[in-house]
Amino acid sequence: xxxxxxxxxxxxxxxxxxxxxxxxxxxxxxxxxxxxxxxxxxxxxxxxxxxxxxxxxxxxxxxxxxxxxxxxxxxxxxxxxxxxxxxxxxxxxxxxxxxxxxxxxxxxxxxxxxxxxxxxxxxxxxxxxxxxxxxxxxxxxxxxxxxxxxxxxxxxxxxxxxxxxxxxxxxxxxxxxxxxxxxxxxxxxxxxxxxxxxxxxxxxxxxxxxxxxxxxxxxxxxxxxxxxxxxxxxxxxxxxxxxxxxxxxxxxxxxxxxxxxxxxxxxxxxxxxxxxxxxxxxxxxxxxxxxxxxxxxxxxxxxxxxxxxxxxxxxxxxxxxxxxxxxxxxxxxxxxxxxxxxxxxxxxxxxxxxxxxxxxxxxxxxxxxxxxxxxxxxxxxxxxxxxxxxxxxxxxxxxxxxxxxxxxxxxxxxxxxxxxxxxxxxxxxxxxxxxxxxxxxxxxxxxxxxxxxxxxxxxxxxxxxxxxxxxxxxxxxxxxxxxxxxxxxxxxxxxxxxxxxxxxxxxxxxxxxxxxxxxxxxxxxxxxxxxxxxxxxxxxxxxxxxxxxxxxxxxxxxxxxxxxxxxxxxxxxxxxxxxxxxxxxxxxxxxxxxxxxxxxxxxxxxxxxxxxxxxxx
Ligand SMILES: [Zn+2]
Numbered sequence: 001x002x003x004x005x006x007x008x009x010x011x012x013x014x015x016x017x018x019x020x021x022x023x024x025x026x027x028x029x030x031x032x033x034x035x036x037x038x039x040x041x042x043x044x045x046x047x048x049x050x051x052x053x054x055x056x057x058x059x060x061x062x063x064x065x066x067x068x069x070x071x072x073x074x075x076x077x078x079x080x081x082x083x084x085x086x087x088x089x090x091x092x093x094x095x096x097x098x099x100x101x102x103x104x105x106x107x108x109x110x111x112x113x114x115x116x117x118x119x120x121x122x123x124x125x126x127x128x129x130x131x132x133x134x135x136x137x138x139x140x141x142x143x144x145x146x147x148x149x150x151x152x153x154x155x156x157x158x159x160x161x162x163x164x165x166x167x168x169x170x171x172x173x174x175x176x177x178x179x180x181x182x183x184x185x186x187x188x189x190x191x192x193x194x195x196x197x198x199x200x201x202x203x204x205x206x207x208x209x210x211x212x213x214x215x216x217x218x219x220x221x222x223x224x225x226x227x228x229x230x231x232x233x234x235x236x237x238x239x240x241x242x243x244x245x246x247x248x249x250x251x252x253x254x255x256x257x258x259x260x261x262x263x264x265x266x267x268x269x270x271x272x273x274x275x276x277x278x279x280x281x282x283x284x285x286x287x288x289x290x291x292x293x294x295x296x297x298x299x300x301x302x303x304x305x306x307x308x309x310x311x312x313x314x315x316x317x318x319x320x321x322x323x324x325x326x327x328x329x330x331x332x333x334x335x336x337x338x339x340x341x342x343x344x345x346x347x348x349x350x351x352x353x354x355x356x357x358x359x360x361x362x363x364x365x366x367x368x369x370x371x372x373x374x375x376x377x378x379x380x381x382x383x384x385x386x387x388x389x390x391x392x393x394x395x396x397x398x399x400x401x402x403x404x405x406x407x408x409x410x411x412x413x414x415x416x417x418x419x420x421x422x423x424x425x426x427x428x429x430x431x432x433x434x435x436x437x438x439x440x441x442x443x444x445x446x447x448x449x450x451x452x453x454x455x456x457x458x459x460x461x462x463x464x465x466x467x468x469x470x471x472x473x474x475x476x477x478x479x480x481x482x483x484x485x486x487x488x489x490x491x492x493x494x495x496x497x498x499x500x501x502x503x504x505x506x507x508x509x510x511x512x513x514x515x516x517x518x519x520x521x522x523x524x525x526x527x528x529x530x531x532x533x534x535x536x537x538x539x540x541x542x543x544x545x546x547x548x549x550x551x552x553x554x555x556x557x558x559x560x561x562x563x564x565x566x567x568x569x570x571x572x573x574x575x576x577x578x579x580x581x582x583x584x585x586x587x588x589x590x591x592x593x594x595x596x597x598x599x600x601x602x603x604x605x606x607x608x609x610x611x612x613x614x615x616x617x
Contacts, residue, residue, distance in 0.1 A: 041435065043361070043365060043433040043434065043440060044434055044435060045358065045429050046429055046432055047429075048132045048428060050450055051431055052428065052447060052448045052449075053446065054447055057382050057602065058377075058424070059446070061381075061384075061424045061427075064386050064387070065125065065387060065420055066126075066129040066132075066135075068421075069125055069126050069129070069421050070137060070138055072122065074144065075089075076092055078149065079091055079099075080100050080115035081119070081149060081152035081153075081157065084100065084116075084156065087151070094391060095390065095391055095413060096110070096391055096411040097112070097113040097114050097118075097411055097413055098114075098115060098116060098117065099111060099112050100112055100115045104162075104221070106219050106221040110410075110414075111411065113162070113221070113411070114162060114166060114167055116171075117167045117415070118417055118418030119149070120169075120175065121173065121418030121421070121422055122421065123142060123145055124173050124177040124178075124421075124422050125420075125422045125425055126141055126142050126145075126182070128177060128181055129425050130181060131425075132428060142182040142184060143178070146175065146184050146186055147186060149171075150193065153193045154197055157197060158200075158201040163221070163226070164202060165202055165225045165229075165230055166224075168194065168202075169226065169230055170418060171194055172191055172194060172233045175190055175191040175194065176233060176236055176242065188237075188240075191242055192242070192243075195245075195249075202227065205227075206227040206253045206255035207227050207228070208228070208255065208258045208259065209223060210258075226274075226280075226281075227253055227255075228253065228277070228278075229277055229280045231253050231284035232283045232286075234250035235288065235291045239291065247291065250291070251288075251292070253284075254285075254288050255281065259278070259281065259300070260288075263300040263301075264296040264299040264300040268311065270307050270308065270311070270325040271326055272325065272327075273324070274323055275319060275320025275324055275325055275345065276345050276348045278304075279319075279320075279349070279356060280355070282305060282356040282359075283301075283355050285300045285304070286298070286356065286360070286363070289363070302360060305360055305372075311326075311328040312325050314333070314344065314558075315553050315611065315612075316376070316379035316380050316397065316399075316551075317372060317376035317380060318343060318344025318376065318380045318397050320343075320349065321333065321336035321340045329544070329545070330545070333542055333543040334549055336399075337400060337401045337549065338402075341396065341398045342395075342398070344396065344399075345396060346380050346381055346394060346397045347384060348415050348418075349380070350377070350381035350419075351419035351423040353376045354376070357369040357372055358373075358426075358430055358433075361442065362433055365516065367489045367491075367515055368492055368514055371491050371492050371493070371514070373443065374556045377443070379557065379601050381423065382602045383406070383600070384397075385408060387417055387421075388408075391412035392408045393408060393409050393413070393414050394407075394408060395408075395409035395414055395416045399611045401610060401612060403608055404609055404610060404611070405608050406605070406606065427445075428447065430443060431445060431447050432460075437484055438484060438486070438487055439486055440487040440489075441460075441462070441487065444466040444472040444531070445464065446464055447461075447462050448462070456481070456482035458484075458523070459476070459477045462474050463475070467555060467556045467557055467600075468585060470532065470533040470534070471532045472530075472531045473530055473531075474486075474528070474530075475527070476523050476529075477526070479525070481522050481524040482524075483521070483522045484523065485518050487518050488500065488517050488519065488531060490512065490517050490533075491533065492514035493538075493553075493555050494511070494513040495535065495536050496534065498511055498531075498533050499530075500519070501530040502527065502528070502529055503528055504528070507519070533555065535554050535556075537552060537553065537554045537577055538553050539551070539553070539615070548614060548615050549612045550574065550615055552598060554577065559598035560598060560601060560610065561596055561613060562597055562598065562599055562608070563597045563607070565596060565610060565613075566591045566592075566594040568593045569591050569613050569616070570616055573590055573592070573596070574589050576589065577589040585600060585603040587599065
């Protein structure tokens with residue numbers, strides 16, 4: 001039985017298990033990475049077009065979001081910008097957070113909360129979707145939207161605007177993605193205008209919420225801006241050729257004083273902070289590290305992520321009940337099962353989680369960031385309800401012990417409608433990473449990646465039904481033999497029967513769970529790698545203060561109780577949970593008071609479910 005490791009996984013650093021293949025050359029020194037090498041050379045991401053998702057839940061979610069945003073009415077998208085510029089603004093209102101409306105009240109209606117806030121995210125999602133698919137209508141739409149946005153840009157847009165940094169951050173992301181991924185030649189000049197427009201409305205430095213509350217404001221919503229998330233996209237703008245002022249601006253908004261500085265020193269300053277935006281800010285620390293090279297920012301992101309995982313997370317990988325981090329030792333995470341239905345801001349949280357886990361995996365080559373990604377993937381976002389054409393959005397995952405069920409958010413076009421298409425466009429680039437001598441297989445999902453290695457053109461194709469079946473078949477096709485190291489993620493939960501075989505021959509060396517296994521060899525067309533993972537069942541307490549309130553976790557899957565729940569549940573019964581048949585998504589635990597039925601999140605529809613069970617201690 002695999003024991004889920006609670007030890008800090010950051011200490012694992014660059015641990016790589018190098019395995020030699022029979023008949024292949026023995027792994028040379030280049031397969032073992034020394035830490036200095038790791039710090040200076042993060043793994044690379046593939047281009048969006050290099051990875052193709054094949055049919056499966058990830059592809060379906062990407063396709064659905066791509067189609068929905070491609071069909072969105074452009075006058076409606078532009079309406080708040082045109083209205084605020086005093087220009088003719090045809091078309092209907094989008095509704096919800098997106099409109100200009102006097103109805104907004106921080107303690108009441110959220111209609112008109114942040115007009116136009118998510119325009120840039122829809123633009124970014126479309127630009128990335130174009131890069132994934134090569135869809136010309138998608139590229140055309142990106143370029144039309146950039147051209148239509150340009151004449152609306154003015155500093156008056158932000159007059160009386162609650163969250164200028166928030167919306168500028170999203171708008172700038174859309175523009176740099178239009179430039180980078182949809183070959184939009186105008187996007188960077190539009191970005192310059194958008195930057196000029198927002199600057200008079202930004203503070204001198206990044207402000208924590210507490211600092212914003214200390215400034216007298218007309219209403220409370222003015223205290224909710226997220227200046228501390230700005231550096232990531234500002235550094236990206238600089239790196240993509242927008243000019244050195246973006247680097248200077250990025251530096252200005254790095255929140256070293258109250259956030260990254262203490263985090264880098266190992267101080268857990270998460271409690272009390274707004275959850276998603278402070279995870280999103282970790283990506284700003286990583287861009288600061290990548291551009292400026294100060295290890296402090298890498299430490300801040302690593303420590304922050306570790307505090308997130310170890311002190312704030314549910315068994316699903318989700319975090320932040322009521323969008324707030326809690327004090328370790330307070331028992332508040334456990335209490336939230338009674339007093340909240342808003343346990344994880346799912347599309348935004350998963351987007352931020354994937355983004356920082358990618359940065360950290362690339363910088364450290366620690367496979368456990370990949371483990372963390374798959375937890376969030378299978379137990380949260382892949383079970384989200386689809387976005388509707390009118391902006392009705394899935395927002396919170398609900399882990400309440402009474403009457404938890406999937407539902408939609410009260411307001412149309414919230415934040416989660418913006419991050420969802422960005423996240424699903426990023427699915428492909430989250431599956432594989434590479435450098436000059438290696439490829440890393442991070443997520444097991446039906447997909448194909450193609451790259452050039454030396455003078456060979458190599459394609460790696462995965463066939464899998466993971467996580468329903470915990471195995472994957474990888475095929476290599478190559479126009480000539482190629483020597484490279486193929487790293488495959490061995491999850492920390494993997495048991496001793498986990499195996500890797502190359503061309504039908506099982507690798508003899510021991511696999512180390514929680515590392516990438518490195519297969520070094522000369523690969524040729526038709527080579528096959530077969531992976532089989534053994535998963536055990538563990539019970540994870542919601543927090544240390546509630547040791548008898550546990551979730552059942554098998555491999556990457558958290559299991560949710562559905563239907564009749566027996567009155568008394570024994571720990572032993574949950575530990576022996578089993579599928580009702582080989583490939584079924586339905587599990588059963590036989591308690592003394594009757595059978596408990598469980599399902600993964602993605603298999604649940606509209607029925608009531610329960611993630612955490614009270615067990616007899
Ligand atoms: Zn959200």
